[in-house]
């Protein structure tokens with residue numbers, strides 16, 4: 006097969022002979038399109054895909070009569086002008102598509118050009134999976150307007166928490182000259198419905214706003230625009246300081262400075278999606294420096310982009326990283342609510358508060374952030390990390406869709422009513438006009454994009470879930486596997502099995518019962534180091550002693566965090582008998598001998614058992630992957646085998662370090678004689 010990994014899931018591998026999807030039209034009409042428009046891209050992509058999958062050269066025209074066996078792709082308006090009024094599109098929304106296949110003719114329509122492109126990618130996905138249903142017609146609309154990635158690329162060319170090589174966007178302090186890679190990335194993202202990319206790190210550098218770089222932003226936006234992907238940028242809150250000597254958001258000079266630079270950017274990037282802002286977090290500057298509120302800060306940017314139709318994603322990841330370990334009521338997990346709940350309703354309409362899925366920081370298991378349920382008059386987005394910073398950094402493989410779905414499907418019961426996180430961020434629950442998804446992929450120049458071929462299922466799943474969170478993790482995975490590795494049943498079953506076992510395995514050998522990932526938190530975020538978590542101001546505490554362990558987040562005795570949730574959920578988390586075992590140590594401080602409700606094991610025995618089970622599971626992934634030899638191409642087989650082998654070994658390091666650590670603290674022997682002094 007000899008595959009170029011950089012195509013990701015868009016390989017368009019040749020179909021097996023005799024597939025029913027071979028019966029595709031013999032012409033493509035991309036309606037009313039210019040050469041840099043998403044509809045033209047759709048036409049080119051269809052041509053490329055059909056040539057590659059079916060070996061069929063199909064003509065592409067940009068107008069003219071529809072012949073009965075053509076693929077017609079375009080906007081509803083263009084279709085109406087060309088062929089007369091089309092019916093059945095009343096429910097079509099922005100970015101959505103109608104896909105209709107009848108007797109060899111295919112009609113793909115969007116309300117806007119981007120929607121038509123998404124429909125074309127969906128049709129190609131069906132052809133590639135040999136899954137075109139002739140005689141069907143349906144509409145697919147995205148659940149949210151904001152489906153973005155946040156790239157954490159630094160201007161020096163590195164990528165924060167990225168494991169796939171150097172930046173695709175910056176080199177040596179400037180935007181890269183060659184934008185080919187940016188265009189290829191936009192193509193991948195567009196194929197799963199992503200419509201915006203924040204191209205630089207949330208820990209932003211003010212030099213992004215230099216004339217040379219603003220010009221560079223224009224080039225990057227030009228490269229991504231044919232794919233309907235809008236560019237956005239992260240801002241350093243203190244950017245005006247160098248010229249004005251202040252960055253006070255209520256100073257009219259500062260306001261004017263931001264309005265001016267924003268206007269300049271929009272001259273180069275007329276469709277810029279908006280700004281992303283990390284303020285007063287982990288040493289970053291922000292409005293609190295001037296005793297202004299976070300809303301004062303967010304609204305300053307909102308005013309600047311509003312005339313241009315832009316939005317501001319303002320991050321809720323605001324906390325003090327110097328809190329007192331000695332104080333049993335201090336809790337980093339309370340910070341979001343403390344900062345943001347009083348500001349509900351005070352943000353401008355084009356501000357979206359972007360909330361990490363849990364209250365701390367992308368741990369292997371967290372409860373959903375209570376902030377989702379607390380903002381009723383503010384638009385919100387969920388931030389998900391596609392790059393597995395705390396989950397093995399793509400040297401281990403964890404399929405993340407099940408983790409994300411657990412959060413998205415969680416019902417926070419605001420006002421005692423159904424309040425699933427996915428319905429809150431879609432804007433539906435609190436009737437908000439905006440809302441969405443921000444995924445942090447960590448993509449780089451590596452041909453695998455993320456550092457491993459299997460990791461791409463996470464980027465794929467992120468896009469699919471941002472479009473429709475009701476999709477099942479296994480269904481998404483199956484689509485990805487068919488597109489990426491083909492449809493051999495053994496390949497499908499094996500990749501499904503490894504993927505669906507991967508999160509439980511990693512949780513088992515890294516950190517159990519909601520205790521967090523137990524990795525090194527001070528530097529690498531990689532490998533076991535539970536001791537790094539306690540006794541410092543970062544607040545990612547286990548509170549692991551000789552007899553007891555866990556964060557007491559109860560209302561009466563603890564940090565009160567359980568009470569940040571709406572009443573029904575607060576009651577569950579506040580009560581040790583009702584808290585699910587997998588979050589026991591997140592909410593409660595208990596003896597190592599505390600028994601679990603589900604298994605009757607003690608906490609310490611569960612640690613031992615889980616770590617052995619998780620590491621054993623990681624060993625089986627190697628054999629399972631080896632069974633794919635000859636069923637997938639050699640290069641990708643070997644690449645992933647290397648990673649699975651590493652993971653298997655490293656899982657033993659995890660197992661032994663963590664079990665020994667807790668044995669040393671508790672001096673309680675393992676009932677199965679694996680840990681301790683037997």
Ligand code: GCU
Nearest residue numbers: 165166207208283322366394
């Ligand atoms: C984590 C991560 C940082 C990142 C931060 C953020 O703490 O380790 O690298 O800057 O999250 O999301 O802002």
